[in-house]
Amino acid sequence: MKPVNVGICGLGTVGGGTFNVLKRNADEIARRAGREIRVSHVGMRQTKEGFDFDGCTISNDIFAVARDPDVDVVCEMIGGYDTAFELVMTAIENGKHVVTANKALIAERGNEIFAAAKAKSVMVVYEAAVAGGIPIIKAVREGFAGNKVNWLAGIINGTGNFILTEMRDKGRSFEDVLKEAQELGYAEADPTFDVEGIDACHKLTILSSIAFGTPLAFDKAYTEGISRITAQDVTYAEELGYRIKHLGISKRTDKGIELRVHPTLIPETRLLANVDGVMNAVVVHGDAVGPTLHYGAGAGAEPTASAVVADIVDVVRALELNDVQRVPPLAFHTQQTDIDILPIDQIESAYYLRLEVEDRAGVMADIARILGEQDISMEAIIQKEPQEIGGEVSVILLTRKVLESSLNQAIADIEALSSTLGKITRIRVETLKD
Amino acid sequence: MKPVNVGICGLGTVGGGTFNVLKRNADEIARRAGREIRVSHVGMRQTKEGFDFDGCTISNDIFAVARDPDVDVVCEMIGGYDTAFELVMTAIENGKHVVTANKALIAERGNEIFAAAKAKSVMVVYEAAVAGGIPIIKAVREGFAGNKVNWLAGIINGTGNFILTEMRDKGRSFEDVLKEAQELGYAEADPTFDVEGIDACHKLTILSSIAFGTPLAFDKAYTEGISRITAQDVTYAEELGYRIKHLGISKRTDKGIELRVHPTLIPETRLLANVDGVMNAVVVHGDAVGPTLHYGAGAGAEPTASAVVADIVDVVRALELNDVQRVPPLAFHTQQTDIDILPIDQIESAYYLRLEVEDRAGVMADIARILGEQDISMEAIIQKEPQEIGGEVSVILLTRKVLESSLNQAIADIEALSSTLGKITRIRVETLKD
Numbered sequence: 001m002k003p004v005n006v007g008i009c010g011l012g013t014v015g016g017g018t019f020n021v022l023k024r025n026a027d028e029i030a031r032r033a034g035r036e037i038r039v040s041h042v043g044m045r046q047t048k049e050g051f052d053f054d055g056c057t058i059s060n061d062i063f064a065v066a067r068d069p070d071v072d073v074v075c076e077m078i079g080g081y082d083t084a085f086e087l088v089m090t091a092i093e094n095g096k097h098v099v100t101a102n103k104a105l106i107a108e109r110g111n112e113i114f115a116a117a118k119a120k121s122v123m124v125v126y127e128a129a130v131a132g133g134i135p136i137i138k139a140v141r142e143g144f145a146g147n148k149v150n151w152l153a154g155i156i157n158g159t160g161n162f163i164l165t166e167m168r169d170k171g172r173s174f175e176d177v178l179k180e181a182q183e184l185g186y187a188e189a190d191p192t193f194d195v196e197g198i199d200a201c202h203k204l205t206i207l208s209s210i211a212f213g214t215p216l217a218f219d220k221a222y223t224e225g226i227s228r229i230t231a232q233d234v235t236y237a238e239e240l241g242y243r244i245k246h247l248g249i250s251k252r253t254d255k256g257i258e259l260r261v262h263p264t265l266i267p268e269t270r271l272l273a274n275v276d277g278v279m280n281a282v283v284v285h286g287d288a289v290g291p292t293l294h295y296g297a298g299a300g301a302e303p304t305a306s307a308v309v310a311d312i313v314d315v316v317r318a319l320e321l322n323d324v325q326r327v328p329p330l331a332f333h334t335q336q337t338d339i340d341i342l343p344i345d346q347i348e349s350a351y352y353l354r355l356e357v358e359d360r361a362g363v364m365a366d367i368a369r370i371l372g373e374q375d376i377s378m379e380a381i382i383q384k385e386p387q388e389i390g391g392e393v394s395v396i397l398l399t400r401k402v403l404e405s406s407l408n409q410a411i412a413d414i415e416a417l418s419s420t421l422g423k424i425t426r427i428r429v430e431t432l433k434d
Numbered sequence: 435m436k437p438v439n440v441g442i443c444g445l446g447t448v449g450g451g452t453f454n455v456l457k458r459n460a461d462e463i464a465r466r467a468g469r470e471i472r473v474s475h476v477g478m479r480q481t482k483e484g485f486d487f488d489g490c491t492i493s494n495d496i497f498a499v500a501r502d503p504d505v506d507v508v509c510e511m512i513g514g515y516d517t518a519f520e521l522v523m524t525a526i527e528n529g530k531h532v533v534t535a536n537k538a539l540i541a542e543r544g545n546e547i548f549a550a551a552k553a554k555s556v557m558v559v560y561e562a563a564v565a566g567g568i569p570i571i572k573a574v575r576e577g578f579a580g581n582k583v584n585w586l587a588g589i590i591n592g593t594g595n596f597i598l599t600e601m602r603d604k605g606r607s608f609e610d611v612l613k614e615a616q617e618l619g620y621a622e623a624d625p626t627f628d629v630e631g632i633d634a635c636h637k638l639t640i641l642s643s644i645a646f647g648t649p650l651a652f653d654k655a656y657t658e659g660i661s662r663i664t665a666q667d668v669t670y671a672e673e674l675g676y677r678i679k680h681l682g683i684s685k686r687t688d689k690g691i692e693l694r695v696h697p698t699l700i701p702e703t704r705l706l707a708n709v710d711g712v713m714n715a716v717v718v719h720g721d722a723v724g725p726t727l728h729y730g731a732g733a734g735a736e737p738t739a740s741a742v743v744a745d746i747v748d749v750v751r752a753l754e755l756n757d758v759q760r761v762p763p764l765a766f767h768t769q770q771t772d773i774d775i776l777p778i779d780q781i782e783s784a785y786y787l788r789l790e791v792e793d794r795a796g797v798m799a800d801i802a803r804i805l806g807e808q809d810i811s812m813e814a815i816i817q818k819e820p821q822e823i824g825g826e827v828s829v830i831l832l833t834r835k836v837l838e839s840s841l842n843q844a845i846a847d848i849e850a851l852s853s854t855l856g857k858i859t860r861i862r863v864e865t866l867k868d
Contacts, residue, residue, distance in 0.1 A: 021580050021722045031647055032579045034760070034767040127577075133723035135577025143561075143569025145466045146455050146743025213465055271705055271729060281727075288455045289567035289730060289740035293715075295705060296726035306723035309580025317760040326468070326751040333468040 004033075004316050005040035007071035007096075009062040009087060011048050014101045014128065015077030017301030018308045019051060025309075033313045041065045066091040073315050075308060076100040085109055088124070092116045097319075099311045101128035101304055107202035107218045110209075114329040123318060124329055125311040130203040131156050131280045133303030134296040135310065140284060141210050141331040147286030149211040151251035153264075153432060154282035155275050156203040158298045159187045159194035160226050160246040164263075165276040168234050168243065174227055186278060196225035197246065197261040204248030207282070208259050212252055212339070213332035217259065220341035224262035233354060233425060236396045237265050240380055242352075242429070243273040249430065256340035258347045265352050265429040271295075272432060283432060291432070345405040350379065350429035353397040355414065356421040359386045363419045367395070370413045374406040392421055398429065438467075438750050439474035441505035441530075443496040443521060445482050448535045448562065449511030451735030452742045453485060459743075467747045475499045500525040507749050509742060510534040519543055522558070526550045531753075533745045535562035535738055541636035541652045544643075548763040557752060558763055559745040564637040565590050565714045567737030568730040569744065574718060575644050575765040581720030583645040585685035587698075587866060588716035589709050590637040592732045593621045593628035594660050594680040598697075599710040602668050602677065608661060620712060630659035631680065631695040638682030641716070642693050646686055646773070647766035651693065654775035658696035667788060667859060670830045671699050674814055676786075676863070677707040683864065690774035692781045699786050699863040705729075706866060717866060725866070779839040784813065784863035787831040789848065790855040793820045797853045801829070804847045808840040826855055832863065 006022065008015050022029065022039055030036045042053065043062035059065060066074050066087055074091040076098060078084055084105050091098050098117070100106065106113070106126050117124040127137045131154065140149070155161050159181060166177040178195065181187035193199045205218040226246050237244050242265040251258040266273050271293050275281040280298025285291045297303035318326070357363045364383075371378070377400045384394040399407070411424050440456065442449050456463065456473055464470045476487065477496035493499060500508050500521055508525040510532060512518055518539050525532050532551070534540065540547070540560050551558040561571045565588065574583070589595050593615060600611040612629065615621035627633045639652040660680050671678050676699040685692040700707050705727050709715040714732025719725045731737035752760070791797045798817075805812070811834045818828040833841070845858050 017722075025580060025582050025721070028582050028647070029580060031766045031768050031770075034762075133720075134726060135573050138572060138577050139569050142748065143572050143744050144740065145747040146459060146463060146740045148459050148462050213462070271708060274705060274708060286567075286740060287459070288451075288736040288743070290737055292568060292728075292730035294726075294728055297724050302722040303724055306578065306580045306720060309722070310577050313579040314576065328468075332465045334465050336465075 001035050003036035003038045004073065004319065005071050006037060006073045006075060006312060007041040007043065007065035007068055008039055008075045008077060009043045009065050010076070010078035011042060011044045011051070012077065013301045014304045014308065015075065016051070017305035018075060018077065021302060021305040021309050023052065029309065029313065033316045035316055037312060037316060041068050041071050062087060063090055066096060067094050071096060072319065073097045073099060073312055076102060081105065081108070088113055089116060092120050092122055092124070095120060095122060097123045097315045098125070099308055099315065100124070100126050101308060102126070103129040103199065103202040103206065107205040107216060110206070110216045110330070117329065123315050125314060126206070127311045128304045128307035130206050131282055132296065132298040132300065133306040134280060134282065134294050134298070135307065136207070136282050136294050137210065139294055140207060142327060144284060144286045144289060147288045149252065150285045150287055151249070152207055152211055152282060152284045153247050153249045153272070153430065154204070154207070155245055155272065155280055156248050156282065156298060157194055157197070157200040157246060158278035158280060159191070160200065161275065162186050162278045163195070164226060164229070164244055164246060167229070167231055168238070171231055171235070173231055174229060195227050197223040200246065200248045201261045204250060204259065204261055207248070208250035208257065210331035211250065211284070212257055213336050214257060214339055215335055215337060216330070217341050220259060222260040222262070222344040226263050228425070229263050233427065236354065236382065237352065238268070239382065240398060241268055242266060243268050244427065245273065247430070253342070255346060256342040259341050260344060260347065263427050265427055266432055270432050285434070345408060347404050348401050349404060350401050351399045351407055352427040352429055353399070353411070354425040355395050356392045357395055358419045358421065359390055359393045360419065366417050366419065367414055370410050374402070374410040376400070376402045376406065376410055435469050437470035437472045438506050438753065439504050440471060440507045440509060440746060441475040441477065441499035441502055442473055442509045442511060443477045443499050444510070444512035445476060445478045445485070446511065447735045448738045448742065449509065450485070451739035452509060452511065455736060455739040455743050457486065463743065463747065467750045469750055471746060471750060475502050475505050496521060497524055500530060501528050505530060506753065507531045507533060507746055510536060515539065515542070522547055523550060526554050526556055526558070529554060529556060531556045531749045532558045533742055533749065534558070534560050535742060537563040537633065537636040537640065541639040541650060544640070544650045544764070551763065557749050559748060560640070561745045562738045562741035564640050565716055566730065566732040566734065567740040568714060568716065568728050568732070569741065570641070570716050570728050571644065573728055574641060576761060578718060578720045578723060581722045583686065584719045584721055585683070586641055586645055586716060586718045587681050587683045587706070587864065588638070588641070589679055589706065589714055590682050590716065590732060591628055591631070591634040591680060592712035592714060593625065594634070595709070596620050596712045597629065598660060598663070598678055598680060601663070601665055602672070605665050605669070607665055608663060629661050631657040634680065634682045635695045638684060638693065638695055641682070642684035642691065644765035645684065645718070646691055647770050648691060648773055649769055649771060650764070651775050654693060656694040656696070656778040660697050662859070663697050667861065670788065670816065671786065672702070673816065674830070674832060675702055676700060677702050678861065679707065681864070687776070689780065690776040693775050694778060694781065697861050699861055700866055704866050719868070779842060781838050782835050783838060784835050785833045785841055786861040786863055787833070787845070788859040789829050790826045791829055792853045792855065793824055793827045794853065800851055800853065801848055804844050808836070808844040810834070810836045810840065810844055
């Protein structure tokens with residue numbers, strides 16, 4: 001059989017990694033795929049050094065790759081929004097299958113892209129868009145096809161996890177670690193996407209859709225970053241037997257689907273609590289399979305290329321088919337559109353609260369009264385002695401599960417007490433049990 | 435499209451679980467598969483109670499299912515060797531696709547079965563045979579298709595892991611925990627398959643084949659059980675920062691492939707060291723993706739059914755194809771047959787050694803001399819003070835990496851010393867790093 005021709009658009013980290021892995025493992029990949037897979041065309045604005053472009057057309061216009069009649073599969077490796085969208089749509093119009101690692105593009109414009117792909121009978125695959133080298137899309141979309149997924153929760157941003165790991169291990173502040181992460185190249189000069197949870201939310205949006213069979217709903221997700229987590233909170237969480245992780249969580253409930261990214265206390269005995277540094281991990285809980293965990297590198301040239309190449313092999317295996325959409329891009333042939341994404345104040349969660357109060361009689365009674373009014377019961381209370389007589393006292397509360405709107409009311413009422421100093425810190429708590 | 439008819443042979447734990455999951459999640463499964471999937475025929479020696487057999491033919495001859503012209507997919511859920519083999523071959527001869535959870539059958543007779551399946555253009559799938567509900571076959575076979583797999587290591591027998599976990603947590607003896615495991619139903623009345631590593635070796639044989647693209651080679655694997663592990667070894671391992679796990683390990687080396695199941699010390703900081711109780715986990719290390727871990731329930735009715743149903747959905751997606759073997763059963767279209775499975779004395783490993791010696795001068799010098807003769811260097815040495823003056827001393831040695839045949843020579847020489855009392859305990863050590 002003749003070789004399959006792959007076109008790579010963009011030769012940065014992911015594109016370069018894909019180019020190298022396809023070359024280095026060409027024999028092994030051909031033995032798996034049943035056909036030779038070769039890079040026939042590379043598009044990049046400026047021609048890069050250090051690659052063996054032998055037998056490969058080079059274009060400085062990436063759109064030339066998407067229109068090349070000899071290319072079977074187009075890899076969109078440029079990232080970003082508008083040009084990437086235009087490139088993917090051009091490739092689809094030209095009857096090319098598309099592989100992308102672009103989470104923002106899929107999460108925000110996937111519904112349009114998949115509709116176009118269906119109309120032109122081509123595949124658009126994106127394993128590399130979520131959790132890098134971990135084959136989590138395949139696991140949820142195919143491996144758990146027999147399950148009704150109950151919930152999933154993941155550490156899906158390596159930068160954020162690196163920062164939280166360093167804060168815990170070394171008692172350092174958020175700002176301090178962020179600066180180091182930027183120097184090490186783990187964090188961008190503008191770290192907003194990573195530390196404010198937008199990147200994680202893109203990935204969560206995709207996972208939620210393929211787990212529950214609902215349309216992509218990025219604009220309905222709740223996102224909260226880690227920039228307000230203090231070294232103190234990390235320490236108090238540990239005293240309570242928890243670790244703070246930046247999680248993407250999506251759950252199916254009777255009221256609708258929860259879709260939220262935020263710092264979360266999880267019990268330190270969970271495997272997920274022990275996923276450290278830049279590593280990623282996703283827990284998926286299915287009604288038949290129970291809890292499962294999938295761990296690996298969430299970024300980097302070669303781990304991401306691992307996912308891109310697996311996708312290319314999947315496409316190659318489907319090339320001769322009439323119906324390439326046997327595995328639908330978002331896992332379900334028919335999506336459930338009558339199910340709501342819950343607003344964040346309608347979720348149910350346990351909570352960690354930290355407040356500073358005046359050191360005087362009756363303060364705890366007032367707090368207890370307010371919590372009682374909202375039917376909030378306590379799992380644990382820690383009161384930290386003041387540094388000086390009459391100074392302020394830190395109170396840490398761990399609540400049982402409660403509706404978030406009730407908790408918000410309690411927080412407002414407690415903050416209104418004259419004995420409460422400043423704002424209350426609130427972090428959600430998940431046990432990650434059934 | 436008309437429904438796909440599934441025939442289930444054997445309605446025990448796995449067959450019953452599969453029946454129930456297919457019924458309970460029928461709607462969700464149909465939305466994923468694009469077609470209704472229903473159980474049309476159940477074969478079981480004696481008709482069981484407690485199932486809703488509505489619309490389902492019942493046969494007390496399981497072979498009637500394999501020959502039923504209306505059945506599209508046959509699930510072999512009877513376990514065991516000879517009858518299961520005959521059943522699978524009958525199904526294949528009758529042009530049926532086969533789903534099985536039978537690790538012994540695939541590991542020992544898979545080469546024959548897959549050849550027959552290829553000749554008849556049917557699929558034989560077996561995700562449930564390895565690590566229950568964890569989609570590890572799919573991950574290795576498809577998810578890591580871009581990688582040259584370097585090694586894999588897994589806790590793939592829940593009974594053994596339950597026993598080792600209890601021994602560590604509660605300082606109990608092997609015999610004591612085994613008895614409880616039998617009472618709880620985690621271990622069979624004859625526990626040989628589980629505790630001597632045969633079950634794990636069946637699973638490892640399959641994983642190794644799909645990771646490295648080599649034929650199944652169960653008869654060349656090395657297997658050692660956990661029955662000789664003492665509570666003392668568990669404690670000493672912990673003092674050294676390790677945990678003892680019963681691992682299946684397969685590595686690609688320049689000399690050949692290592693294929694071995696045995697108790698193993700692993701650093702306590704590894705996620706794998708923290709996989710406790712009856713849970714399973716497999717670490718796969720690919721050249722591009724790096725280390726990945728896949729965790730979940732390795733047994734039980736519903737987790738195993740989760741894998742069986744995913745396999746059925748994969749078959750359904752391929753039903754209309756001419757070439758159903760696009761994903762070859764053992765991952766590679768062309769297998770590498772010129773690569774050897776290494777005999778156990780040709781592997782390289784680090785080792786934990788425990789020996790009892792007389793408490794007198796010169797003993798340690800003799801041991802050090804013998805180790806030096808075999809070029810074995812030490813990572814750590816612990817010497818336990820004797821209970822009484824002149825009593826015996828326990829010495830625990832942790833070696834660096836060495837060829838096993840050299841270590842065997844050193845053990846023989848040390849055991850021949852007049853100061854050495856009894857046999858030396860030897861447990862292999864793996865760091866599970868690159």
